Amino acid sequence: MRYLPLTEEDRRAMLAAIGVQSVDALYSDVPQTVHLTKPVDLPGFKSELEVERHIGALASKNLGTGSCPSFLGAGAYRHHIPASVDHLIQRGEFLTSYTPYQPEVTQGTLQYLFEFQTQVALLTGMDVANASMYDGATATCEAVTMANRVTRRSRAVLSGGLHPHYREVIETHGKFTGFEVTAAPADAKGAEDLSRLIDAKTSCVVVQNPSFFGHVHDLSDLAKVCHDAGALLVVAVTEVVSLGLVTPPGEMGADIVTAEGQSLGVPLSFGGPYVGLFATRDKFIRQMPGRLTGQTVDVDGKRGWVLTLSTREQHIRREKATSNICTNSGLCALAFNIHLTLLGEAGLTKLAELNHATASRLADRLSAIPGVTLFNETLFNEFTLALPKPATEVVEALARKRILGGVPVSRLYPGDASLANLLLVAATETVSDEDIAAYEAALKEVLR
Amino acid sequence: MSAPTQIQSERRVLRTISGNKGLQIEEPLIFEQGMKGRSGVDLPAVPPHKDRLGALKRKSDIGLPGLSEPQVVRHYTKLSQKNYAIDMGVYPLGSCTMKHNPRLNEKVARLPGIGDLHPMQPISTVQGALELIDQLAHWLKTLTNMPAVAMSPAAGAHGELCGIMTIRAALLAKGDARKRILVPESAHGTNPATAAACGYEVDPVPADDRGRVDLAAFKAKLGPDVAGTMITNPNTCGLFENDIIDIADAIHEIGGYFYCDGANFNAIVGRVRPGDLGIDAMHINLHKTFSTPHGGGGPGSGPVVLSAALAPYAPVPYVVHGANGFDLVERNGSAFGRLKGFHGQMGMFVRALAYMMSHGSDGLRQASGDAVLNANYILAGLKDEMTPAFPGTCMHEALFNDEFLDGTDVTTLDFAKAMIDEGYHPMTMYFPLVVHGALLMEPTETESKDGLDRYIEVVKGLAKRAKAGDAAYFKGAPYHTPRRRLDETLAARQPVLRWKPEAPKKAAE
């Protein structure tokens, strides 16, 4: 077996050194009745070539977004990842190291995490950010539990523009960990008013910007309403590229900003692994979940970095920890960090403009098709269309023409007939003029 | 701190002008290298379009630095050189299973049709992806002899949440959520944190003098308000819980459930099936046992295998065999709900499947055997110079206490720092908490005998050096790293968690 260095001779010599007859003897604590004496019923070993063939065959049964015009969003976006990102994250010193518990041999990881935290704080317009969470949905859920701790209240109000998966994750946690959730109905038009749901029991209001349906909102008034009621405003961003062009939540009064960071550096990969961003105000640092990297000096007085404030974390605080998270999304945070470093201020701004321009042009073209209505007055790179037919049918028909035309809203809101004809369409910088033309033509045909 | 050693004075003499030391090159933050207007990405001109941002166009600068591609490549290359990694040598971090990360896994995870799949594509366009998840699920269920697996948890701790919530859902369905969860004192911090997050009172169970759950104490704590127990097996002392079947029976007798922390599954793959032990739920850290890379702290993946009793309470989504091929259930009326956005860590699933297929059934069994053999070889090699925490052989990790350092003034931490200078990542220190000054070493099966012989020689040498009275050497270690001991107290007292433009460039140089 190519990954196992021990030879039979090594094994014999080692058993002799240990003073036992066989490897089985080392399992003497295992009750006899459950100690398997032969391999379980699974296939035998395969060469590298055979494994590649097998997985390649599975891959070829899928229609990858890289091989056809693709307009999918709903919380995960196809962006071009510069070649150097994937090259650098595959350096073994990054890829095959553990959590930086020993700072003297992990300054590389710690420094990029410190840069990552800074980038996230800058992008969101907040004071501080942590070293990552699993994904946008779990980060947002952690924001709710943090708001519950900060306010000592236990009712979260969720916008109808929040990604349904985020809502469901929060509802699940609420159900099992004991907080209440009031979720507003789907807000496809971007016209909801949450203020009437906010009261003296509300710990936080969670909104998404741009919303699940693509609307871009000014949240300043909502922030005031929240703060007057003693609640926190949590803003979730599922498309971080938008922050290159849209006023950041931090400038609109958000107390906690969470985001799905996948758009920068992280491949779609069928939904994971992604990277959750978590940023807040200085005054809440000690209530934050997850790892934090902090600057310090070493015995020689040189600047360096360590994991810090770990008295919030499970390995020190155990049942009193702010979160149970341990492994986070380190390597995806690195990919995010590298991609954003390559872009820089000018690159990110332009990338965001390109996204907006492409989506805006696509919206013009598609909404001009008879029977198709655009729901959005504002949008960044995604919008909602009302079609004259159920969106699921349309998307299937488009897929047969090798066009991934969007996400039917009904996939995330099953059973709500009023949403059946709504389609979420996203366009990033990866969408070409030819793609737009192909989509327009195909949609016309499918709707005919 | 003690008087400067000879090595320290030598260092002073050898100071360079740049602050660099040969291949150890100082590297500023990106924020200290950036120039306005520079970028490492070329983008086409923005076409004319209708502005649909409303009044919400960003008015302020973000404050991001601008670097060209060569600067970026150098920056991260230099940073990478400040890290230790499995690719460089033995990484005996106990409880973390730092085994070789095959590059084949990286390759297949990036194949077109996998790496570029969107999670919300029509199901008809992702049949291969669902089949892959189904195949991985089959391997996991077969290796554990468990009937169901929840694939979506993102890591071990997330799997724990999944498991404990599933247990709570099952109990709530009987109208009886209960109050307490029994957790051994030797448990990883995520166990009590998870139980508490799910609203349970954590009731600690002591270890016996053999490093196992004290069965009598465990039974004494059982009662009708106990929802279940969370037990790591093999446990965090690197020992198999030999009373595990009795424990399972006892918890079931009072109507509770048995959650097993499967972080140490690597020791028993292909040799013991958790389902045969009476376990109801167990997470599997694909980033430990099944070789997906740790990546400096993540991402991971923590599928949870479930018993027949708990399977009906699994979270969405899950893959099913439908009439037209594979289908994905994203919403059901289940008591659970959803734990994570989308469908789980697909990128990790592909890597784990490639790993399992590469080994095959017999290879996986060989791997767990070698992991245990390697750990025992270390234990045997070091037991005379160091002090094993418990007598006898171990499973996949060898645990020592700090008795061998008694009277030397050298602590476990000092010892760990001295290992760094020898070119090794230290073992896990001060965990599990039930062993004084714990030193937990997990070599995994991917170390060669020669490599272990050298490691043993070095660690033995350090133990001898400590006992010979050279405490000052240990207190000053490490000497040869880009940074030496860092002031963690300062970091926590005056938190600096981000770079700020107005901050002086170098705080303390």
Ligand SMILES: Cc1ncc(COP(=O)(O)O)c(C=O)c1O
């Ligand atoms: C025994 C044990 N349990 C649970 C965990 C948590 O797993 P993860 O880091 O994947 O969340 C770990 C890993 O650190 C562990 O060693």
